Amino acid sequence: MRFLKSLEILKIPEILKTLNILxxxxxxxxxxxxxxxxxxxTIGFAFxxxxxxxxxxxxxLFVLKPSEIxxxxxxxxxxxxxxxxxLTSSAxxxxxxxxxxxxxxxxxxxxxPGKGLIKTVLGLPMAFPELVMGLAxxxxxxxxxxxxxxxxxxxxxxxTRLGIAVAQFFVAFPxxxxxxxxxxxxxxxxxxxxxxxFGYGEFETFRYVTLPMARSGLFASGVITFARCxxxxxxxxxxxxxxxxHTEVLPVTLYLNISYGNLEMAITSGILLMGIAFLAxxxxxxxxxxxx
Amino acid sequence: MRKVCTFILxxxxxxTLASSGCTEKxxxxxxxxxxxxxxxxxxxxxxxxxxxxxxxxxxxxxxxTETGANIEVRYGGSAELFGILTSKECDIFIPGxxxxxxxxxxxxxxxxxSVTNLTLHIPVIAVPDKNPKNISGLEDLANPGVKLALGxxxxxxxxxxxEAICEKAGILPEVENNTxxxxxxxxxxxxxxxxxxxxxxxxxEDMASWGEASGKLDIIPIPEEQxxxxxxxxxxxxxxxxxxxxxxxxxxxxxxxxxxxxEKWGFEPCDx
Amino acid sequence: MSFLEVRDLCLNVGGFELSRIELKAxxxxxxxxxxxxxxxxxxxxxxxxxxxxxxxxxxxxxxxDITDLPPNMRQISIVYQxxxxxxxxxxxxxxxxxxxxxxxxxxxxxxxxxxxxxVLGIGELLYRKPATLSGGEKQRAALARSLVVRPxxxxxxxPFSALDARTREKLxxxxxxxxxxxxxxxxxxxxxxxxxxxxxxxxxxxxxxxxMQTGDPESVFKRPSPDFVAxxxxxxxxxxxxxxxxxxxxxxxxxxxxxxxxxxxEPGEDIAVSIRPEEIILARETVExxxxxILRGNVTGVFKKEHLxxxxxxxxxxxxxxVITPTSCEMLGLEPGRETYAVFKASxxxxxx
Numbered sequence: 001m002r003f004l005k006s007l008e009i010l011k012i013p014e015i016l017k018t019l020n021i022l023x024x025x026x027x028x029x030x031x032x033x034x035x036x037x038x039x040x041x042t043i044g045f046a047f048x049x050x051x052x053x054x055x056x057x058x059x060x061l062f063v064l065k066p067s068e069i070x071x072x073x074x075x076x077x078x079x080x081x082x083x084x085x086x087l088t089s090s091a092x093x094x095x096x097x098x099x100x101x102x103x104x105x106x107x108x109x110x111x112x113p114g115k116g117l118i119k120t121v122l123g124l125p126m127a128f129p130e131l132v133m134g135l136a137x138x139x140x141x142x143x144x145x146x147x148x149x150x151x152x153x154x155x156x157x158x159x160t161r162l163g164i165a166v167a168q169f170f171v172a173f174p175x176x177x178x179x180x181x182x183x184x185x186x187x188x189x190x191x192x193x194x195x196x197x198f199g200y201g202e203f204e205t206f207r208y209v210t211l212p213m214a215r216s217g218l219f220a221s222g223v224i225t226f227a228r229c230x231x232x233x234x235x236x237x238x239x240x241x242x243x244x245x246h247t248e249v250l251p252v253t254l255y256l257n258i259s260y261g262n263l264e265m266a267i268t269s270g271i272l273l274m275g276i277a278f279l280a281x282x283x284x285x286x287x288x289x290x291x292x
Numbered sequence: 293m294r295k296v297c298t299f300i301l302x303x304x305x306x307x308t309l310a311s312s313g314c315t316e317k318x319x320x321x322x323x324x325x326x327x328x329x330x331x332x333x334x335x336x337x338x339x340x341x342x343x344x345x346x347x348x349x350x351x352x353x354x355x356x357t358e359t360g361a362n363i364e365v366r367y368g369g370s371a372e373l374f375g376i377l378t379s380k381e382c383d384i385f386i387p388g389x390x391x392x393x394x395x396x397x398x399x400x401x402x403x404x405x406s407v408t409n410l411t412l413h414i415p416v417i418a419v420p421d422k423n424p425k426n427i428s429g430l431e432d433l434a435n436p437g438v439k440l441a442l443g444x445x446x447x448x449x450x451x452x453x454x455e456a457i458c459e460k461a462g463i464l465p466e467v468e469n470n471t472x473x474x475x476x477x478x479x480x481x482x483x484x485x486x487x488x489x490x491x492x493x494x495x496x497e498d499m500a501s502w503g504e505a506s507g508k509l510d511i512i513p514i515p516e517e518q519x520x521x522x523x524x525x526x527x528x529x530x531x532x533x534x535x536x537x538x539x540x541x542x543x544x545x546x547x548x549x550x551x552x553x554x555e556k557w558g559f560e561p562c563d564x
Numbered sequence: 565m566s567f568l569e570v571r572d573l574c575l576n577v578g579g580f581e582l583s584r585i586e587l588k589a590x591x592x593x594x595x596x597x598x599x600x601x602x603x604x605x606x607x608x609x610x611x612x613x614x615x616x617x618x619x620x621x622x623x624x625x626x627x628x629d630i631t632d633l634p635p636n637m638r639q640i641s642i643v644y645q646x647x648x649x650x651x652x653x654x655x656x657x658x659x660x661x662x663x664x665x666x667x668x669x670x671x672x673x674x675x676x677x678x679x680x681x682x683v684l685g686i687g688e689l690l691y692r693k694p695a696t697l698s699g700g701e702k703q704r705a706a707l708a709r710s711l712v713v714r715p716x717x718x719x720x721x722x723p724f725s726a727l728d729a730r731t732r733e734k735l736x737x738x739x740x741x742x743x744x745x746x747x748x749x750x751x752x753x754x755x756x757x758x759x760x761x762x763x764x765x766x767x768x769x770x771x772x773x774x775x776m777q778t779g780d781p782e783s784v785f786k787r788p789s790p791d792f793v794a795x796x797x798x799x800x801x802x803x804x805x806x807x808x809x810x811x812x813x814x815x816x817x818x819x820x821x822x823x824x825x826x827x828x829x830e831p832g833e834d835i836a837v838s839i840r841p842e843e844i845i846l847a848r849e850t851v852e853x854x855x856x857x858i859l860r861g862n863v864t865g866v867f868k869k870e871h872l873x874x875x876x877x878x879x880x881x882x883x884x885x886x887v888i889t890p891t892s893c894e895m896l897g898l899e900p901g902r903e904t905y906a907v908f909k910a911s912x913x914x915x916x917x
Contacts, residue, residue: 142488
């Protein structure tokens, strides 16, 4: 009897719970209930459309022979665009994180005039197409407006690699702010108040309490931002021109090669982008527990 | 049991979806109406160069009202359209340049006898309104400090053509030096000229004429002896499922009735 | 001048409002702040600690005006109901974090942490993460973190309300011991009457952002002044009219009952009577006693509440609560529908105006 009791204790995987694996234990969900038509219908939907999506991804993967993919991968153009993609996305992700953390913190913790406006403006790019964003950036950083001032400083943005990073920045920034904002919202401000009461200033509190508590959310938003930067296309194409082997990043490679009629290259860059997206979502789910 | 249920459900779902697709198609073709229209309920797909979008839309609308046929149209870059042609998804092939039709003829993708030239496609130099770098002719594109936007030689028809023009004029190295952006579509070139980002671009006259009309850019013609004037041909694909209708449409857009529409949108008919 | 003085404090934050709050505490006082939910008690604590800017009024601590000081300069600590232990630090780190601004020496910090851990009995838990602790353990760690800095003022915002009765009792004792060792002044917001009884030496009653009553627990408990206080403290309140005066006693007609009270009143006056549940004796039949009030009624409900039994009795138009021990409940055989007599002294029937 006593032996059985000790087994009971073993059944509760406290440590596993803290490891976040059993975040939503299935045992809590109606188990042993009669399977209703509604249940089957919803599950049917889930399977059917996921299957279609899966097939479309598979189609992309299996339409080419491995040797074709390999030769496309090893081509100079693909190398160039992969390298440039990594470089610009890393730079833009870094700057997006640096700018969106303070922005999101201000939006989450302070009330100030114009806050509602900022939130609305930051929400806009999520609703309108990236091409619009690109056109808007071209007009802003082009000759009509800010371009001459930057050029006076020796900085060229249009049709340059810097332009790629700038476009990526503006595409990803609103998303990053939103994810980090919700991370900060999830942290009770009383933690910070307690820290303040022990003599820590606002910045020290942010550094020692808020940031460490937000780290998984920050990591997740970093991953999402990176994926968004790599995948940014419309804005990059318009602002940086999308010139062959000059401002060519992965999505541009896909686009250029469609217009060249070179399907092998186009599909291979598609596969690469898909792989990056998969890795990003996988690590996002892993670290944020699927809290989208 | 559970698995079987789910499987059956998925099958049912799939079937409803498929059948609903069918009925939708059936409904979209008007069965009633006057039976006099020749091609009522028949359908073909036209692949047309993106630069032809304005006249092509009008021509298709007119053709549809006259014959009752349903014309699907896909606009794109010439090389992209060529890809669609090779995958047999296209009935009428109208690229931005004869070069592609020639390729298609060589590979037996189109009926040789159906190939007809529609209009001339004339490359011109487009400069922003007020012409900031005072460009008066092709040679000025080689001046130091001039910023150019050109089509990608591997992409749109204009890319290949502008490269050939500059080569003929012997200014290719300088021009390439001055080029700050190469694009995969002509429309992108137009954006950069209109927004003042570049000092000049080589684009098709018909496209430039829209911008000129609205006062956003100026056109500098390239003298005929320096220029490479292209023709836009139309052709019927050998894979067409409705050769009769395809033939009819092919003749229609090359016919006399269509000339007026081409001219209206800045294209020069071939025989003039 | 008192050790802590809150003068004419006014504040409005997102619908919650504090108006003209006056509060005084001497060094070593243990003040219990009571009042219904949403009365602004927690807001008052967070204002004192410095998280909200006042619209009006001053806060003075140890002869220093701290109204405009940022929270990190005030030397006030707070413990919330949900502990707010930093999840990314273990218990030791949590407590040491509080000390780091005060002490530089690592050994000294460790000694201080071990000392408070000993007082609050968390010596074994120092190297565990907060997520692995029980509710009572977390709250003890939070108390340790707040006390270790020896704050001038310790604010407690319902620290025990999420715990079960036994843990609460244990924690109260520990808190009492710790406070006497670390000798701080305490402001304790609570809903729990036992907190007031066992810990506080002064009680402040707040309702709708206003101070309604102040005094030692005895006087607030025994002589609830406004209507509300009595209800909050769980006494029976009957509304009625003074019928007549009989010698030194006042005869009151309230909700169909005739009640004798020893408090003075004018005939015809509209008043209310308060009778505390624990001062009512229940009996099976009329008994001869010194108590002036003997009322007959029917039991409508019997509820266990911690180690006592609450019996509800319908008398006249009123429902009266009485608190008795489980043993006497069993002896009397009280169950719904049973006839019973409620007996209480005239001096226990207090007139509230």
